[in-house]
Amino acid sequence: MQKQKFRAGLVLPLFNNVTKLFLTQIEIPEEWDELFERKKKEQFIKKLKEQFVKTGCYVPIMVFKYDDKYIIVDGVLRFLALQDLNLNRIDCIIIEKTPNSKDQVKDLIIEFNLKSVPTVAERIRLLSHYLRVVECDEEDETSCNEKYGFISEQYGRGWGRNNVITVKRALVFDKENPGNPLNLSERLLENQMSFDRAKKCLDILADLKNNYDLSKEIDAKILQGFINNNYDLKKTESLIRQYNTKVDKGTSAITVLNDVSSDRYLIIPGNSLDTQFPEGTKINGIFTSIPYFNLIEYGKDEISKENKEVGSDFEIGREKKREDFVENIVDVMKIGANHMTKDGVIIINLHDTYKGSICVGVVALLILEMQKAGFFFIDQIIWQKSNSKPQSNETSRFTNSYESILIFSKSPDYYYDQLRIYDPKKSATVKSGCSEQGNKGLSKKKSYHISNPYKTMRNFLCDNDIEQILKLNISKERSQQDGLQNGFFGSFPTLLPIPFILSFFPENGTVWDPFGGTGTTGRAALMLNRKVIISELYEKNVAKISEILEKGISEYDENEYSSLKKDFLSLDDHSDLAA
DSSP states (O other), rough: OOOOEOOOOOOEOOTTTEEEGGGGGGGGEEEEEEEEGGGGGGHHHHHHHHHHHSOOOOOOOEEETTTTTEEEEHHHHHHHHHHHHHHHHEEEOOOOOOOHHHHHHHHHHHHHHHOOOEEEEEHHHHHHHHHTTTOOOOOOOOHHHHHHHHHHHHHHHHHHHHHHHHHHHHHHHHHHTOOOOHHHHHHHHSSSSHHHHHHHHHHHHHHHHOOOOOHHHHHOHHHHHHHTSSSOHHHHHHHHHHHHHHHHHHHHHHHHHOGHHHHHHHEEEEGGGGOOTTTOEEEEEEEEOOOOOTTTTTTBBSOOOTOOOOTTTGGGOOOSHHHHHHEEEEEEEHHOOOTTEEEEEEEEEEEEOTTEEEEHHHHHHHHHHHHHTTTTEEEEEEEEETTTOOOOOOOOOOOOOOOEEEEOOOOSBBOOOOOOOOGGGGGGGOOOOOSOOOTTTTTTSOOSSOOOOHHHHHHHHHHHTEEEEEESSOOOOOSSSSSSSSSSSOOOBBTTTTTHHHHHOTTTTTESSOOOTTTTHHHHHHHTTTTEEEEESOHHHHHHHHHHHHHHHOOOOOHHHHHHHHBBSOOOOOOOOOO
16 A cells, blocks of 8 residues: 655555545544634535535545544544535545544644635644644654644745744744734734744844833834834834833933023934934034944943943944944934935045955945935045054055045035135144144143134134145044043044034034034034034933033134134025035
8 A cells, every 4th residue: 555654744545545434433533623613614514515415526534543433633524514414424534643642633633734724813723733832842853843844845935944933933922922912923824924024023022132022012012113014123123222211211312411502402312323303303414423343342431441331232333244334324324314404414534444454445335335325425535644653564554544534415406615715824823733722731630622713723724725635633633632431532633523514514504423422523513603413322421522512612702703704615605505
């Protein structure tokens, strides 16, 4: 006798080996009633009976022998319909395998009926029993793999082993959380969501680092939005962080630190990828110095390299791959662009990363990805450092003494006011590269005030003639060299943003710096009669940023600024747009 072996171990004779059995010899197993609801099948049984009368034929019933009885594993509804026709004997196929337990009986019933059950509820019930979700019994790896393979074979394309495992996880989750709003197993079996999204939902809930459970989901409904394809995984994770921030720190992640200055600046604590501007916010552009890729860990303080502030896990610049780093930067710029005027610009100061003698190439990649994202690449400015750090003799390349300043726009018609060369004879007699601290080393106490700031600005603008190469000392001319509560490694000179703010941002316009650091951009913008929004990941820096911005406000001198504007800007109304 030839035999046919199914993946799950079911052995059957060929279907032409039909035996006539008396109805009194045949029984419906109680395991069938545990899997199906007989009362709900009455209408279907009636239709089967009518069909059998009309056609005079039916598919044989599948049974196995147990003692002197034959137990049905497939064809219970056909058996009930034939029973109503008052037949004495019916066609049956006797399978040779005899189950040794109730679970094995259920497995046989499920293997015959898994693909044919008409409702999702029945499929869920069968899969839950078959994968031992209902009893929560553990099976050996071989048995599990056989069952995964059988289900994959029955359901076909798209039901690979990993996806079957995802279904099992969803079934377990729904069993442990009855009535939960995600309803993952039903959505999967209804083809209302992808296996991948279901897996990511389960991963988010299972990962303790996310600090996000079902009770929070019921309140926030973030995963439901992800399931409905309202946003991608990165946005989902961002929304979860935002939600946790609000729960832990209050109803709003946006804090105006000083009522007096609230009309000039705003500090938004938190990850720049999670930035939520106040309703109605419009910015005129972005000026920022973004974190270096894999060079500086800003979450570690200067004193103890082992101490990390909460939030360092989300620090941009610590990504393993340059592609992920650049993707995060582009996503931040997209957030700004969504709140930006049509003529807005994005100006990014970025230093490339070198691994030994090899350049990683994040600058070139960022330009390419920003263009792919729909931004217009305007220019690349070189910030030449007159006293760059020496490099090892083992490094096989020229000494790096510059950083890039990349300029992008939201549209081809971006705001631009041409700076003009001022008569050098009228420039302030301030030595090039002078310290902004103004104490000339006479006092050990350092201030945060730029001595004669507008004269320093004039000197810088005159010295550079505003070409594609800007020369600026990297160890001096900073808005602050000391005083951050735990130190800061990434500040840049206050003078650096000056020509860009004057040319690319309208007076009284709003500049956003998504990587606040020390508040340098904000200080320069406030001294040039612009408003500023600062995003900053680390709370330890917020108080100092507030102090620096207050200095920028106090240093603003209307007469000095008007004189600077008159001497260096080509238009009085500053309303020119690039052609």
